[in-house]
Amino acid sequence: MTKKPFRLNQEHVIGLVCLAVSAIILSITPTFPKGKANIGLTGPAFFPDLLAFVFILCGVYQLWYGTKNAPSYSPITLDTFRNLFKKKETRTAYLIILFMVGFILLFDALGFLLTTFLFLLLFLLRLGASRWQSLFYALFFTTIIYFLFGWLFTISLPSGILAYVGL
Amino acid sequence: MDAILSVLRVEILIPWLLAMVLGIFVGAMPGLTATMAVALIVPLTFHTPPIVGLAMILGVSFTAIFAGDIPATFLRVPGTPASGAAVLDGYEMNKQGKGPLAIALDLTCSTLGGTIGVLILITISPILASFALQFTHFEYFWLALLGLSMSAVITKGSTMKGLISMTGGLILSTIGLDISTGYPRFSFGSTYLMSGINFIPVMIGLFGISEVLRSISLTSHDQLGDAAIVSNVKADFRSVGSIMGRNKRLILQSSVIGTLIGALPGAGADIAAWVAYGMAKKTSKTPEKFGTGSEEGVIAPTTANNAALGGTWIPALVFGIPGDSITAIVLGAMMMYGLKPGPLVFQGSRDLVNQIFTVAVISQFFLLILGYLGIRAFTWFFKFPRNVVLAGITIFSIIGAYALRSSVFDVGLVLVFGILGYLMERVTIPLPPFILGLILGPMIEENLRIGLVKTSGNFWPFFNRPISAFFAILLVLIFLYEPVKLLIQKKRK
Incomplete structure (x- = not known):
């Protein structure tokens, strides 16, 4: 059985955007002040980090979904941009x-x-x-x-x- | 009686009625939604007393939902998504020459459904509010998360895309000063970003500008509709009384279904209409007539979609959790008036709550009159040049956003989120969870973090209190329902 070549589609793009946004959040939040774990005071990074983690899961799922259901979506090529x-x-x-x-x-x-x-x-x-x-x-x-x-x-x-x- | 007299004043009546007329206009235009009508009107309401603003929002939503049924009946094009189910039998009746009867039945049922929905709201809300007084940060955290998650799961399309939209809104809500430490997050030194992203420009962009862009990029028709088809539109009320008399049980059933579904966060008038239609078909003695111009097929969805509007106000007023994108806007507006929706609003602002209920009931009578006039004016609406309507919406959206804080930055936000909304719809990511995420984000974060401070960082109290545990289990079930259902179906095959 020949392996089909990878074709980028809209589901992949959504996944990549999710991962990119997560990467931006996770690269910024280490500069935020830390919380005090012993009294349960979470820092300003706590909630954004949590959301970035959820977004990573969403992104990975979208990449898998886009690959699994590739025949249902038209691939993104140079013609897509021309159109x-x-x-x-x-x-x-x-x-x-x-x-x-x-x-x-x-x-x-x-x-x-x-x-x-x-x-x-x-x-x-x-x-x-x-x-x-x-x-x-x-x-x-x-x-x-x-x-x-x-x-x-x-x-x-x-x-x-x-x-x-x-x- | 005092509440009635307090809202029947000229300074309230005029803007209220004008907003209802706008609702008819926007609702009857295919492509423009009731949410968009509310989004257009909200910037105006910030310059009026709270009850005037809320009367305008309530009025515009009731008329817009009904008006969407007019093109659904006569053109087979739903004016708003909530009229999707009304197309099926309404248009079939029109094809059989019974269009005037269908629309008269529609208007009467919308009014009745709306009234029953509001009466349920009036009865249930105070009881739920006294129960909600027992809630602490733990319960509110789960409740807000539950409401938000339901909006992601229930909205059309894949659950994952709903979740992405919801998380996107939540991420946006973290921009600005941190609620606990005051540290500026993701503001990049900008004073505009430091104060957070205001939901109004975001909402105007997502629901207003994206709709304009979509409309421009999809069609080149000069007029909103084919005037030749709609040149003889009228309502015929002669046999409405007897038909409704025969369908009393169906009207009540659809009203209750509409209100209950409306009360579920995220499920608005469109889902209510489809469920009521399906239920009516199941319980009908003549299900085979559905889809061929059945009177029951007109009654069920049109009763339910207006009843749902009353339902959406239940979680909004009682818990501060919006039932749909319209009440999400209402919540934001109430916060800007300095009101905090939740159980305490029934004690601290009792008079205002009574006024809201009164306005909602009286709006139904106005709907009957304005709806009738709207049907008569339908032919005129559709002769209006489409480009002029789009230009009007665009400029009102832009200046409406500017007027909030006299800030060009907000106009920029409208454009950015207009483009984002357009792109999201292109790839079938639903918009409502995004705006709900933006509005509920601070509530979820605040309750989570304060809860953790109370327990010195221990997560256990979020699960071991009875109501919290119930909400947590419900949340898990909501997300597991779809995958488990698919798995069972796969195994059976």
């Missing part, structure tokens, strides 16, 4: 994530009004809304949120560069 960018809808999702990163980076500098408006405009345009529709809803949501959070709940929303024009 991640093939579908237009998936690319749109990645772009939305990028828009959100931009929102976070620019929120304080540009201020709530500008950042929110620009984010919504780009979001709607990318999702196929017409220019006028995008403009209308971007303005609509920005205004609603500004009045709801900024005015009704008196939450301080950053003015950013608009502070120079008194907004």
